[in-house]
Amino acid sequence: MQVGDTITLKEKYEGKQYRVKIAKVIPYAAGIAVFMPIDQFNETFEMKVDLFDQGFRDPALLLKRLSTPGKPEYFTGYFSKEKLTDIDEKYISSCITEDDMTKLSRQMNVSMGGMFEMIKWFAVALAVLIIYLLTKLILERNTTAISMVKILGYENGEIGRLYLITTTWFVLFSIIISLFLSSVTMLEIYQALMINYNGWISIYYSPQVYPIMVLMVLGAYALVALVQFRRIKKIPMDEALKNVE
Incomplete structure (x- = not known):
């Protein structure tokens, strides 16, 4: 695949298809993935924030979002090379370190x-x-x-x-x-x-x-x-x- 090519993404269960154009190719060793701006992602895949579920889990965060002008944004997570210190610990689901990423290779080296x-x-x-x-x-x-x-x-x-x-x-x-x-x-x-x-x-x-x-x-x-x-x-x-x- 090269810059300018158009690829078709197929939804596994609903049968929907999405055509996206490649704007840039970047090296990403963790897998084969498609990256796009969060706003475009939410619009393309119709991702919305479940306010009821969010209010049940964290009422304070829900009130903050409702009081902030603009549409609530859906997001899946952040990638960062440095530890994020400005996020409350209760909002962090998991933190993957370099040691976690190399654990599998060390186990294979020991066993094989x-x-x-x-x-x-x-x-x-x-x-x-x-x-x-x-x-x-x-x-x-x-x-x-x-x-x-x-x-x-x-x-x-x-x-x-x-x-x-x-x-x-x-x-x-x-x-x-x-x-x-x-x-x-x-x-x-x-x-x-x-x-x-x-x-x-x-x-x-x-x-x-x-x-x-x-x-x-x-x-x-x-x-x-x-x-x-x-x-x-x-x-x-x-x-x-x-x-x-």
Whole structure:
């Protein structure tokens, strides 16, 4: 939705429809909402103050409203970044603090944090397995060639760089592509899930997550590369002679 678009709001129970034009789009992480001036809201949705109910709950407030010129205004509440000190406590239904808003995230971290830690290390183990199988396949298919270059006088370090550097670039490229695709995919899935909820929780990736993920995969690759380098050292020179036809 963009500024100038017209949207239709449908009343859930009475079937009424209201067409409103978007004048401005603002970031609001708490949910998907439509904001409008209180006077326009009262007029559009025909919201009126129930004087009888108000007089029953607070006669003093009713007398004050009746003595004040103008039409009584309906309102649902106030949003404020600071504590309101000029309102009587009896008129305050609830006060939501930052601690209240973050309580759910803390509870989820306590109850599910251990599971996410397990998933993290499982992903590292899976990365080790995939990289190991990839490098193992490359070395097995080039065993004869490795033996031949040993006969030609190449050192183990030179052979390791020859075969493992290509794999290193492939791993780095895969990490970058995977981070981008996973971030975009998770964002799309998360937004699709949140549309079905009444509220809204913004998704946030900490900047330190990406370098940590890269370092973890590179650490896994370094471990595999060390194992495969030892495998290269164990390939004998006579392996090339055995397979000569």
